Amino acid sequence: MHEKDSKVEELKKRKEQILQGGGEKAVAKQIAMGKLTARERIIALLDEDSFHEYDMFVEHEARDFGMEGKVLYGDGVIIGTGTIYGAPVAVFAQDFTVAGGSLGSMHARKITKIMDYALRMRIPLIGINDSGGARIQEGVNSLAGYGEIFWRNTLNSGIIPQISVILGPCAGGAVYSPALTDFVFVVDNISKMFITGPDVIKSVLGEEISQEDLGGAKVHAQITGNAHFYAESEYECFEQIKKLITFIPWNNTRKARRFEPKDPKACYNIEEIVPGDPKQPYDVRDVIRAIVDDSNFFEIQEMWAGNIVIGFGRMNGETVGFVANQPLVMAGVLDVDSSDKAARFIRYCDAFSIPLCTLVDLPGYLPGIDQEHAGVIRHGAKLLYAYSEATVPKLTVILRKAYGGGYIAMSSRHLRADFVFAWPGAEIAVMGPEGAANIIFRKEISEAANPEEMRRQKVEEYKEKFANPYVAAAKGYIDTVIEPAETRKLLLHALEVASTKVSDRPFKKHGIPPF
């Protein structure tokens, strides 16, 4: 055998060994948990044969507590680059079969290396998390590793898209890397995220709760809002990630990929979706589907704070971010969670130059002791801040109700929306007719022979005069009143006009948003 050939043989042998990860037993355990292995995940996520791995030969650093004799292939994490529908992405995937995917200093250094790559090359970063947490044998070096990751997550934020996929445990400090990224994906029965796990809670509190009930996929998709996408299986999750990648740009200096423009599907008739009675619920997502190309609306955080709908669609082939009040859920009110949800999405779209389209139909803010005490003032302020600060094209369509503070918050002219359109049935007023009539005509109502009849009359009177779009239109607060059927045409035109928008703002280091 040639010497050169034997060297290649040796390389192949070394690689072969590393590809086994934690070995047969550990892999069998991973499969028994209903999980794919780290390598299977990367293959399923990326375009065929597109993955190229780096730092395969990295070895772990711990030399205490019996770790010196151990071999941890790749130190429990796989890093590399590949493509999704041809778009380049940087990937890391923690390998639970190698020392439980625990994070030691070399493991962290591999992750930070691929993060630096992603930033330098200005490509999206996808992190697959499946780790038991800090490698205790490596002590503070492990903590340092987490800190280095968090710092880079923050540095990369708003420059490249950062996506976290939780496919196993992600506990303790480790949860903060996903929390700092733009989109978090979870899978039922597989994802587990918490700061302190069930064991600690049991020993400190004596309270027993399962990992699933404490921080499973459903909890984060429905209750905490930590997750943006929920899937029943890992394969479904990868399809969601791929779809997301088609909607977002590679970095903040580029536009998302342009698709062939398509008309909305005929089954969504925009004239038939919104009931005339402002108290009748309907699904605002159908209005979005009646507007966007091919009726293809990709919703984000579908299961959390359903009273506001956020997500991506395309107009004339280009990505647009949609924010819409959802009358079907909580009557579409603004509250702590819906403000928080929309504000973060608006900032995402603004950072990546994705135009915003806001559909308005809300009765105002949710009244309640729990809301006030939960800080609806400061959380609600996030929405005002995000809209005010966003300089991407901002288009607003008032479908029905826009009362009071809710009117201002939902991308109004006053927060510098570029185009504000209203449907003929829109009611733009300082408050709803019933509330307003009760205040303005309090005396007349209380002194009337028949107060109920008088109240009804006064509500009607107020509705007649103010519950329409023309008072606001007379002041130029809305640009025009449009027929529902014209909505898509006008939005397409507005997007074209606004595509060269210039927005000068005074210099500042940064503002101080009400986080």
Add this chain to the structure above:
Amino acid sequence: MTKIDINGNTHDTPKLNDSQLNTLAVEDGEYKTLFTPKFSGYKKWEQHNEKLIRAFIPGTIVEVFVKPGQPVKQGDMLLILDAMKMNNQVKSPINATVKEVNVKVGDKVSKGVDLVVLE
């Protein structure tokens, strides 16, 4: 109405009927709508009662200084609640008499549990 799934296929979704909807009262009257899981799970607010000494943090009782019937002054130590690697001193917020002591040394308590009742 029809719904489109991730692959672009359309599905018919059943129409909502009124029995699935809840009533939400806002300033402008009542609306028929769905509730979020979080909203459905909210606990009713209670007036703060300073005579009820509750665990402000989950932890373990390591010392109890008072017995039922014992008078206490504002600032007197009632017990020590060990939590988060800290011996937290729980003091009386008012001048009062101890009515009940609901915990003993070694008890693990959750947040919000009644520890001592004053009168």
